[in-house]
Amino acid sequence: MWKNLPLFPERASALAWQVDGLYFLLIAVSAFFTLLIFALIFVFAVKYRRSVHPHAVQIEGSLPLELAWTLIPLGICMIFFAWGSLIYFQEARPPKGAMEVYAVAKQWMWKFEYENGQRDINQLHVPVGRDVKLIMSSQDAIHSFFVPAFRIKMDVLPGRFTTTWFRPTKVGTYHLFCSQYCGTDHSGMIGQVIVMEPAAYQAWMSGGASSGTLASNGQQLFQQLGCATCHRFDTQGRGPNLTGVFGKPVLLEDGRTVIADENYIRESILIPGAKIVSGFKPIMPTFQGQVSEENLMALVAYVKSLAQAQQKGAASDNSSVPDTPNSQ
Amino acid sequence: MATAVQTVERENYLNSNYGIKSWLLTTDHKRIAILYLISITAMFWLGGFFAMMIRLELLTPAGDLISSDTYNKLFTMHGIIMVFFFLIPSVPAVLGNFLVPLMVGAKDLAFPRVNLLSWYLYMAGAITALVAMVTGGVDTGWTFYTPFSTTYSNTHVIGAAIGIFIAGFSSILTGLNFIVTIHRMRAPGMTWRRLPLFCWANYAAAIIMVLGTPVIAITLLLVALERAFHIGVFNPQLGGDPLLFQHLFWFYSHPAVYIMILPGMGVISEIVTCFSRKRVFGYEFIALASIAIAVLGFLVWAHHMFVAGISVYAALVFSLLSYLVAIPSAVKVFNWTATMYKGSIRYNTPMLYAFGFIGLFTVGGLTGIFLATLGIDVQVHDTYFVVAHFHYVMVGGMVMAYMAGLHFWWPKITGRMYPEAWAKLSALLVFVGFNTTFFPQFILGYMGLPRRYHAYPPEFQVLNVLSTAGASILAVGYVLPMIYFVWSLRYGKEAGPNPWNAVGLEWMVPSPPPTHNFDETPVVTWEAYDYEHQPQEEVTVGH
Structure with a gap:
């Protein structure tokens, strides 16, 4: 049953843990406030129901309370802001020396071109443990490069390059989705990121017929x-x-x-x-x-x-x- | 609503004159509210039908029920209809139209003919958009992203854009009418600090309507011009910038979600106080929170673009501002909850819907914090997480508030009570059905299922089936009120002027109100929600 019902995405990149950690914190804080509000409503609704509490006590308000429930949520938000921004900055800055792969998105396929001139369609082969930087552009509408297991997503635009990067940490095959709606076969614009052992990757690299770098x-x-x-x-x-x-x-x-x-x-x-x-x-x-x-x-x-x-x-x-x- | 036939002898806005002309040429804000009620209800069912088709298709991973193109048109039309032709006019154009003049003690809105014009514009826009849909449909998504919408879509984009363009003027005129009415037509003694929070909320929404709507009008006009004449504003091959569209679109469409939710918040303030028999907790804070949301709402648009290729520093600023706009919403939730403290609480249907609103809006708001958080947004942007968040705010929040308001003021609007037991049942069904439909989508989203997918990998099926099952419960929850509201027009118990024993000028006139609302101009000497001085048992307060 649970095998057919995954409730959480795989973690296959160096950044995935950081994203998930922040996600868990957000869930914890949200659950706390949701339960707090639900509990208060429930308790007040039962305790002060008209049959047992026929006369309401009029209360105008409370400045300390207003300040508390303005400033405390704001303070908590600033923690999310700082942590979320740190992750975002890491995602935006590819490390030096990353292996570069060029990607062209078009309705409705992905084309990848490696530095040695090898090409791939709807499949991206990468070695495990290596930083990979994608330099992407679209031939028509806006698309978006999304690999849930890596926790990365970047729109692919016509008329300019956008970049993203990841360091895969686990050998395996992962979903690649186009997440920006791009027309008829948007949901068919999917592919795979295949993370390989370095040796297997080398073998695969040298296997393809390439016409120069x-x-x-x-x-x-x-x-x-x-x-x-x-x-x-x-x-x-x-x-x-x-x-x-x-x-x-x-x-x-x-x-x-x-x-x-x-x-x-x-x-x-x-x-x-x-x-x-x-x-x-x-x-x-x-x-x-x-x-x-x-x-x-x-x-x-x-x-x-x-x-x-x-x-x-x-x-x-x-x-x-x-x-x-x-x-x- | 041919219910003007009543046993009531007294003349009211429904029986003052008859005939189709007396409705189509009316300038009475109450009759115009009824015109809106009928039109947006029709749009709600149409949009709901499209939603049901979408959910049926998603029962299985393969795209086997309908073709990709049909699916894409369905979610596009669902979005366009629900956002532009149901949610935006829902509370303001129906309840606001009916209640704002009554609540401030005025005979009508400031510009009654403009009010009628705005309904005609709404209808012209709706019919234009519907014609575009019937003659071939639109497949761009309700967001019309360029260059797909300008260059690559082969559907009736221009027709739909013009429909929304026209309907936008209806929204602007309604907003203008509210602003002028609330400024200029308040009864003697009705100071800003005595103004019902429903009016404050509609006032804040009206500011956004007037300032924001022209931007979407210009944007959609540019899309139409680019499609027709290739003027090169958005298409990079012609020297344009596709991201410019997103900036312009969200400059309106993010504040637009506050056009949708603010009036709903106003409804909740009225209902929580009435059924707790208490003055509202922190009146000034709720009122100012509405204005703060309206102002800050204009400064957060690029949080829809964190992965669109904007600069990291821009993303940083928009992330920060997005947290700020969340705070006034939180302040409201806390104040409503505190209002119940030491109240004297009754569980009538409007209050049940209000409970639902506060709970679901809290979930919707908190998941908005996830989306404002940059590192998390990268994962969940354009996935079902966003779909779930949006529906928690718009359906769990806004539609709940609309239903709450409709039940609360139904006796005022029609003079009849709805059947309470059926109404409670439907409120329960809506709550259960809603959560079953949309909660699984949060999980689907973080797992990575992108939105607008006609077919999906098989591991996502279980949660999708759950979601579709919930949608059918939700549908029953919405069909029931439709039936018993119509039933109540003939068989409902007569309501009397103030069935809830509520405070507020609208409850001091008979139900349904006479055409000119007040026989003599009321003089207000009490503050809003003055339940302390309201007699406990039901009495008839009138002039």
Whole structure:
């Protein structure tokens, strides 16, 4: 009977315990106040029923009581606020060195692309114990990436990247749900997150037929689309040199400074005129409608790799131009 | 309600004149309240029918009773009808319309013709939305999220949006009428501190109606324009921002839940005092809590967007503000409970519903705290937990309050008593049925079942079956009052002006009240809920 009636979700991520702990506290406090109110109503209703208590005693109110039941609940709420915010901040900040997986959501399926170029549909394979960061975007309506066993959820939007992360702690297969209503087959937009032992994961990774890493695919696109003619790896290009740009502040023509994150790179490809780098002219054509979500992700991965390659280069005091980053 | 035929000789608002024209062209706030009562009751049954279909589909994990598209249209239409065409007008447009002028000692609302216009606008909006539903339906959810609603849905989004757009003006005009009436038309001696809390609550709701409704009107207009002309406000491919829609939509739709619940809270204040025969505990705190909810309610909208991709700092601010808006609601619950202390309590049906309201609203409010808590909201957002929370507040709270008020003032409205035993039975059925329907959904939600799922994994079935079983009990609990209210129009005991021996100007006029309410302008020399000076046994107080 109980096997067919689970009343609680599995706990399979590093954060799940924290979320559940706060959840239990909330249940305890709520149960206390609910029972308190129910009990008071019941006791008053019985004790002061008209047949035994025909004359009501008029009471105007009580300032100390009003203050008490304003301030005590407020104080308790602030505990929830602090704890809830701590969890939320952890969820919002992926740890450094997390393995990155790109996800494209579309009506009504999930496509995942790993750094080595391998692809998955409606299944996400991850090794146990490893931080996994998802960089997601939608091809049509808003979707939402929800894995109850990990206690994480993040909307997936068209036109921008959103991210989430988790560290799976238990080998197994878990539900992946789309939780933002997205049309006809919304309830069919489900999949699985398959958490594997690291060795099994490696075996699975090397089993797939991959056509180069995501970044190297991006590099090919960078050539094909003609990006390289302006974005040269020296100071002579008509567009900014993209080496080492990712993750750094960029000074704009209008004086603002922005961090070159995934969304900035994405916007610069699709709406080049939105944020012009200081010292350059708004001459770049838009690639809106010419690059698919998958290709965009490859391009972003390539620009990212230019920064990583430079860091590595700087560390080994080797300032050569990065040409084939992350190649296998 | 062709019940104007009565044995009562005295002229009242029901028998003063006859004929369909005398109803459709009336400017009497009491008759307009009846027009609303009939229209929103029809909408309630339609929305309830859709809910029943949804629950039947969810009996089994597979989507086998109806197609996905039909299912999506059903929950969309259930939401649109219940929110915009039942809950928002329920207490204000029916009970508020009937009672606010009586309670403040006025002959009518400030603008009687505008009041009639607002009913016609409501009907025009309702019919437009119904036509959109009959000719193909809408499948966007009542929330109309973009870019799905603007670009990807193939259904009658524009028709439904225009229906809600039109009905919004009805809401604005009703709010305007209440504000002006309560400011300008109070009887001599009816000071703000003597004003019944029902009027305070409707006043607070009216502020939201007037200030908030224009925003949903603009938002839905933009959705319609984007769909028709691709103006590029919300669609990112046209340079728009889909999250802008959510900000605009919730800027109205979160305060809108306070439009729905505040007047219900006003009803509960009247009933708890009457059946405890006590002045209300902490009058000022309950009155000011209504205003605090109306003001703070405008500052919490983005708590619907914690996982939508807003900045973590914005989430932090909106989380904090969401706790703040919970406090005035808690203050009210504590004050109602304290009002019963050392009272002289009678268990008539309105009081039973009021008990139900306080209990279920407490659960609904506390689970709102779960949702305001950022780390927890990530797990339960867009799951059945939210569905359960919302229904605890809206059905467990608001519909309970509406039923409480309908029973309480039914003798005043019709001059007849409803059958008490049947009414108590139905109140019990509603309470049991409601909890059986919606409590399992809290568990389903934390387990991770997303809302708006036509089919679901099999491990969620047991709780879904329980929920559907509860819904059928709930349905019986709602059908019963429908029958005995109609029955009472002919066979109910005559009520007399004040069957509950309650304090308040509305109980000092005959039942049903004469067309002009008061033969002479009343002069108020007592405070609200002055049960100390009210004779204990039933007497006829009148002019």
